Amino acid sequence: MKSIELFAGAGGLALGTSNAGFDHVAVLEWDRNACDTIRRNLAAGVAKVRDCRIVEGDVAAYDFRKHTGSVEFISGGPPCQPFSIGGKHGGMDDPRNGASAS
Secondary structure (H helix, E strand, O other), X not given: OEEEEEOOOXXXXXXXXXXXXXXXXXXXXXXXXXXXXXXXXXXXXXXXXXXXXXXXXXXXXXXXXXXXOOOOEEEEOOOOOOOOOOOOOOHHHOHHHOOOOO
């Protein structure tokens, strides 16, 4: 089944969904270092990502219409704001973490 991965990070979820039988037509990630990790895996011949098309940029700017009718699954790992560079870096003390005790 054809799929798209959003907020791909370094590609961990993409590897897992690939192991489950999905073929990624695109993996989208805005962080250059994360994309470089996926590129290194591609260059190393990691079978589960060898056909991935890396789209480095904002998912909001991507034209998903080109996949209408061909993609059956969309997965993603939205940023964890307490820890993400896009968040406030509150970590374990950030109430959005869910692990902080009151």
